[in-house]
Amino acid sequence: MAATDLERFSNEEKRNLALGGHVGFDSLPDQLVSKSVAQGFSFNILCVGETGIGKSTLMNTLFNTTFETEEASHYEHAVRLRPRTYDLQESNVHLKLTIVDAVGFGDQINKDERPIVDYIDTQFENYLQEELKIRRSLFNYHDTRIHVCLYFITPTGHSLKSLDLVTMKKLDSKVNIIPIIAKADTISKSELHKFKIKIMSELVSNGVQIYQFPTDDDAVAEINSVMNAHLPFAVVGSTEEVKVGNKMVRARQYPWGVVQVENESHCDFVKLREMLIRVNMEDLREQTHTRHYELYRRCKLEEMGFKDTDPDSQPFSLQETYETKRKEFLCELQKKEEEMRQMFVNKVKETELELKEKERELHEKFEHLKRMHQEEKRKVEEKRRELEEEMNAFNRRKVAVETLQCQSLQATSQQPLKKDKDKKN
Numbered sequence: 001m002a003a004t005d006l007e008r009f010s011n012e013e014k015r016n017l018a019l020g021g022h023v024g025f026d027s028l029p030d031q032l033v034s035k036s037v038a039q040g041f042s043f044n045i046l047c048v049g050e051t052g053i054g055k056s057t058l059m060n061t062l063f064n065t066t067f068e069t070e071e072a073s074h075y076e077h078a079v080r081l082r083p084r085t086y087d088l089q090e091s092n093v094h095l096k097l098t099i100v101d102a103v104g105f106g107d108q109i110n111k112d113e114r115p116i117v118d119y120i121d122t123q124f125e126n127y128l129q130e131e132l133k134i135r136r137s138l139f140n141y142h143d144t145r146i147h148v149c150l151y152f153i154t155p156t157g158h159s160l161k162s163l164d165l166v167t168m169k170k171l172d173s174k175v176n177i178i179p180i181i182a183k184a185d186t187i188s189k190s191e192l193h194k195f196k197i198k199i200m201s202e203l204v205s206n207g208v209q210i211y212q213f214p215t216d217d218d219a220v221a222e223i224n225s226v227m228n229a230h231l232p233f234a235v236v237g238s239t240e241e242v243k244v245g246n247k248m249v250r251a252r253q254y255p256w257g258v259v260q261v262e263n264e265s266h267c268d269f270v271k272l273r274e275m276l277i278r279v280n281m282e283d284l285r286e287q288t289h290t291r292h293y294e295l296y297r298r299c300k301l302e303e304m305g306f307k308d309t310d311p312d313s314q315p316f317s318l319q320e321t322y323e324t325k326r327k328e329f330l331c332e333l334q335k336k337e338e339e340m341r342q343m344f345v346n347k348v349k350e351t352e353l354e355l356k357e358k359e360r361e362l363h364e365k366f367e368h369l370k371r372m373h374q375e376e377k378r379k380v381e382e383k384r385r386e387l388e389e390e391m392n393a394f395n396r397r398k399v400a401v402e403t404l405q406c407q408s409l410q411a412t413s414q415q416p417l418k419k420d421k422d423k424k425n
Ligand code: GTP
Pocket: 050, 051, 052, 053, 054, 055, 056, 057, 058, 070, 071, 072, 073, 101, 104, 182, 183, 184, 185, 186, 235, 236, 237, 238, 252
């Protein structure tokens, strides 16, 4: 199709038509529901709060069951994320629930929230990798992305710790945070009221974005906006059943009375359950996908060099990005090759120079030795000549001495004869 045809096609007005009778596509929402039900749902909760703050008890209370729990020690070397997945079923709805505990949080001297951030990012990365595969299986992919972070605030009645603010600030662009005041039965009503106001004002002044229950859907707008004003929820957890009147209720029993978990005048547990599970579970899942994952994906793809528009703000397709990246890569490769070649040439030149220098040194050494040898030879020659001269002189002296000796011998042998002659005469 030519570009102009395409433009005309997309600009064409949509016409409304009345149907002559029942066609059946009004069953699409039902088809969607039954498909989703058959597929099942996954929901992943991250519990962040100091050791022993009541995380496991609250999870057990929320889902009215007993999850596997292990008490954390206060002597962990670092914060460790411990995910546990459970298959739950209510009516015909299957829920794959993962509860991730930030074990050891708040116990380290080096208060580091990085393991939590890394864990959340790893789940996003796994999903992105699945999405980028050629053969994707997102339909039966076990989505481990964190849908909500329940942030357990210690009920000091004072103010938030800097660790709480730093951690929530680091997490707020990655996950939906619902702050809750744990063990709310340990703080008085008036203190709790002031504590809630203080927490909210500290969160606002530090720019921490907590999850807001959505108010754009008319069906839940009212309840959600009322509940937004109740944040942070002050909760009490207990799996213990206590008899109140003639009913057994979940409560914590004290010498002075009973704190009922599901009594709204005692704590906000019911509000939390309502908001987290019964009204906004799907919104939490959706926000995770459309906001937090989207942000991660965008940053990651941009980091990898993918863009939607070119420098002139014109649409830039994946194909074009790929081509540009390929060209950039080839240029880079060529540059690297050239650099390496140059490096090699320089190295060869350097080695050549070094070898020449060595040769010159050797040559000098050789010349020096040669000179020394000639000098030595000359000296030996001179010595030899001197010796020869000495020998000649010696020989001459020897001959002279011998001659003299001979002469004297002759002289001595002639003397008796002369004497005899003289006697005869
Ligand atoms: P770790 O996993 O070891 O970090 O602990 P946790 O945060 O899971 O705490 P857990 O649920 O094991 O509870 C620790 C203690 O606090 C237990 O003795 C609970 O009974 C008690 N506890 C839990 N919730 C509440 C609560 O709402 N109020 C009070 N007063 N105590 C609570």
